[in-house]
Amino acid sequence: MTAAAVALDHRLARALDAWLPWQRWYAGKGRPHTAVTVVQSTPFSELPDGSVGSILVLRVDFADRGAAEHYQVPVGIRASLPDPVAPYLIAALDDLVVYEATGDHELVTELLGLVAGEHARDPLGFTSFGGFADGPPLSSRPLGVEQTNTSVVVDDRYVVKFFRRLHPGVNPELELPRALAASAGRHTAALHGAVEGHLDGAPVTYAVVQSFLAGAVDGWALAQDSLHRLRTEPWSAVREFAAEAFEMGRAVATVHAELAAGLGTGLLGPAELAGLAATMARQLDESCRVVPELALHRVDLAAAFAEVARLPGGAETQRVHGDLHLGQLLRGPAGWALIDFEGEPSLPMAERAVPHSPLRDVAGMLRSFEYAADHADLLAGPSNPAATARLRIWAEQGADAFCLGYAGVAGWDPRGQDALLRAHTLHKAVYEAHYEARHRPDFLPIPLAAVRRLLAQ
Ligand SMILES: Nc1ncnc2c1ncn2[C@@H]1O[C@H](COP(=O)(O)OP(=O)(O)O)[C@@H](O)[C@H]1O
Ligand SMILES: O=P(O)(O)O[C@H]1O[C@H](CO)[C@@H](O[C@H]2O[C@H](CO)[C@@H](O)[C@H](O)[C@H]2O)[C@H](O)[C@H]1O
Numbered sequence: 001m002t003a004a005a006v007a008l009d010h011r012l013a014r015a016l017d018a019w020l021p022w023q024r025w026y027a028g029k030g031r032p033h034t035a036v037t038v039v040q041s042t043p044f045s046e047l048p049d050g051s052v053g054s055i056l057v058l059r060v061d062f063a064d065r066g067a068a069e070h071y072q073v074p075v076g077i078r079a080s081l082p083d084p085v086a087p088y089l090i091a092a093l094d095d096l097v098v099y100e101a102t103g104d105h106e107l108v109t110e111l112l113g114l115v116a117g118e119h120a121r122d123p124l125g126f127t128s129f130g131g132f133a134d135g136p137p138l139s140s141r142p143l144g145v146e147q148t149n150t151s152v153v154v155d156d157r158y159v160v161k162f163f164r165r166l167h168p169g170v171n172p173e174l175e176l177p178r179a180l181a182a183s184a185g186r187h188t189a190a191l192h193g194a195v196e197g198h199l200d201g202a203p204v205t206y207a208v209v210q211s212f213l214a215g216a217v218d219g220w221a222l223a224q225d226s227l228h229r230l231r232t233e234p235w236s237a238v239r240e241f242a243a244e245a246f247e248m249g250r251a252v253a254t255v256h257a258e259l260a261a262g263l264g265t266g267l268l269g270p271a272e273l274a275g276l277a278a279t280m281a282r283q284l285d286e287s288c289r290v291v292p293e294l295a296l297h298r299v300d301l302a303a304a305f306a307e308v309a310r311l312p313g314g315a316e317t318q319r320v321h322g323d324l325h326l327g328q329l330l331r332g333p334a335g336w337a338l339i340d341f342e343g344e345p346s347l348p349m350a351e352r353a354v355p356h357s358p359l360r361d362v363a364g365m366l367r368s369f370e371y372a373a374d375h376a377d378l379l380a381g382p383s384n385p386a387a388t389a390r391l392r393i394w395a396e397q398g399a400d401a402f403c404l405g406y407a408g409v410a411g412w413d414p415r416g417q418d419a420l421l422r423a424h425t426l427h428k429a430v431y432e433a434h435y436e437a438r439h440r441p442d443f444l445p446i447p448l449a450a451v452r453r454l455l456a457q
Helices: 010-022 083-088 105-116 172-180 219-230 234-263 270-290 298-309 359-380 385-410 418-439 445-456
Strands: 033-046 052-062 069-078 089-093 096-100 124-128 140-142 150-154 158-162 191-199 202-211 265-268 315-318 329-332 335-338
Touching: 010 033, 010 052, 010 089, 033 105, 033 191, 052 105, 069 105, 083 089, 083 096, 105 124, 105 140, 105 150, 105 158, 105 191, 105 202, 172 191, 172 202, 172 234, 219 234, 219 329, 219 359, 219 385, 234 315, 234 329, 234 335, 234 359, 234 385, 265 270, 270 298, 270 418, 298 418, 298 445, 359 385, 359 418, 359 445, 418 445
Parallel strands: none
Antiparallel strands: 033 052, 052 069, 069 096, 089 096, 124 191, 140 150, 150 158, 158 202, 191 202, 265 315, 329 335
């Protein structure tokens, strides 16, 4: 059998069926599936020894007969597995092995070359926005971090992010940086290229290439370090983290201003506010089906969301990040930068493209300060009221400093819009409960405790 034929062999579909549910990025966990089908296979490279690189699209059908999901799996198919690629094995069929192309420097180099050269491999198109160095890259490595998609760092200069779950529509992670290309300052990573195609007649973003901010530390790692120090040097840990949170607030407000300037602003009037309240209530219902513990608070949560429909004077909107948290901020030599503009990865693209109040992102950050503190509390084991109190002060000081930094740039303090900020914060906590139930059930107590605490305030 040739390598090209393997991509379409039904035995590969069977192997993928067993492999897929174990992947961190697989979002169908908890929904028994009935079939995994390779619905698209786009060979992008054929090496002299007959090895092939191909971008597969899998369709997953579910027993509940709900909507099918599509996933991207770039694969390499070779006669033997080169040593560095061994951890990426998917299946061995006859005399050929199939593995994840993201672990293969040769195939990553081929893909990057297609982007830099703006080639096409029907139905995929490769676009360059410039900034590629001459000559092939010397090294590449999958990031290997906890993430929703799969990113590969090339020469510590680029990061190629392969979107795993494919939704029809242009991914905001391509759309927003592309719109900001001329105006974006130092608080975002430059966009170099993209891989786009079609699925069922709709445009789909397969991958983006961005500048890699080498040596940057992310906000979550910085928070972990600070929380560790909180045990021995509580006041300097609180003070120093608050100073960073202040700068994070400034960076987020600056990017918000750039997004507003590049993509415009709007106003939610009474009808749109009622629509927003209804969307929050609908998402609450969906999350209650996945996380039964949430249903205990359904009435109070619905009441907080209903408040949105009664906001006097409306609310300003614009395109926002959409899924902001500490892990989405990287501190490099030029200060804090925002990454990962794809929005909530489970939402359809049309919903992710809806303009929102910037408070949605602010709420994401405020939740993240609390999340980090509650995560530390959870890991610390048996209850220790003094330690818990310190953690709460740490989170509150971080949140206050963030809002002050934001206000310094935006000219308004997010804490001034109480009901909308509260609704967005609760909405984020509900989303987190849904997300954790699907991806990291051990962490589910964190957002559930937050829902209880926020409702009690
Ligand atoms: N441009 C970049 N420069 C440096 N590191 C990055 C960059 N983009 C992403 N990362 C690192 O990769 C991690 C995952 O990236 P992210 O875009 O959040 O992935 P996902 O959306 O799949 O969860 C980030 O937390 C960060 O550590
Ligand atoms: O993968 P993404 O970065 O797009 O975001 C998803 O995964 C995040 C976890 O990796 C999740 O964030 C939640 O956990 C964080 C700690 O790991 C915490 O800082 C965030 O506040 C919390 O929301 C995010 O919600 C999800 O969309």
